[in-house]
Amino acid sequence: MSASNSSAAHSFFEALWADYIKRTPSASKVHEVLGEGHDIINDHVAFRTFNIAPVNLAALTGHFEAMGYFANGDYAFEQKKLRAKHFEHSDPTLPKIFISELLVEEFSPELQAIVHDMVAGIDVNAVTKPEFLYSGTHWQVSHKQYEQLLEESEYAAWMSAFGFCANHFTVSVNELPGYSTLESVNQKLKDSGFTLNTSGGEIKGSPDVFLEQSSTMADHTSVQFSDREAVIPSCFYEFAKRYEIAEGKLYTGFVAASADKIFESTNAKK
Ligand code: OOG
Ligand code: NI
Structure with a gap:
């Protein structure tokens, strides 16, 4: 890793955050509530x-x-028809990266047709710029199509409305002053009016799998579809506490069974 790609990474995450809080206003509130300055x-x-x-x-x-990241884990989500990888950086102040992809060919011909039309609208040259990762949508879908996607895959529907952006940032509870447990973080969030994702329990994972995670339910934001505007779930904030796998060494991976439930943070609230 060179110093220059690390500093490029830091500017990338600043721009990514600025884009993320536009559709996730509660993320700034999370920082106020937990960060206290x-x-x-x-x-x-x-x-x-x-x-x-x-x-x-x-x-x-x-x-x-x-930017100097390396891959260090593969994950499969059979029911949701997704796979994912995670990436790490030698600079400990840079966040890990979790990227998933929808296995489009496993869905109905109708879903496949909508998704292929969406992707066909993307300028191939745009994809080669890092800014692509927070470029949003490159297509027009109707609210009707959004609802059609929603029937088969909440993930596909979410992608059709928001495209390429940070789906969530994740507070490192290990590095959060004033909190030693994820329970105490969750309690503070609930006391401050946040709704937590309870799918699979408020806390997903345990010290046995070296990772505990919780998340807020996504904010709701107004999206302009081709036929009408609608208020739908956008992005959320996650909280993670990692445990040592060896003396002085925290687990750096993810836990598929927990991730499976975290994906549901963009479901409509029931
Ligand atoms: C990713 C869900 C999984 C984690 O930390 O396990 C995840 C998503 O909702 O896109 O973030
Ligand atoms: Ni996550």
């Missing part, structure tokens, strides 16, 4: 995409490799 260290940032060229996981990965 000091900086928040993020454990990881998550991205979503489709397994279709030129925007598949492998294509997006190149941007992180150029």
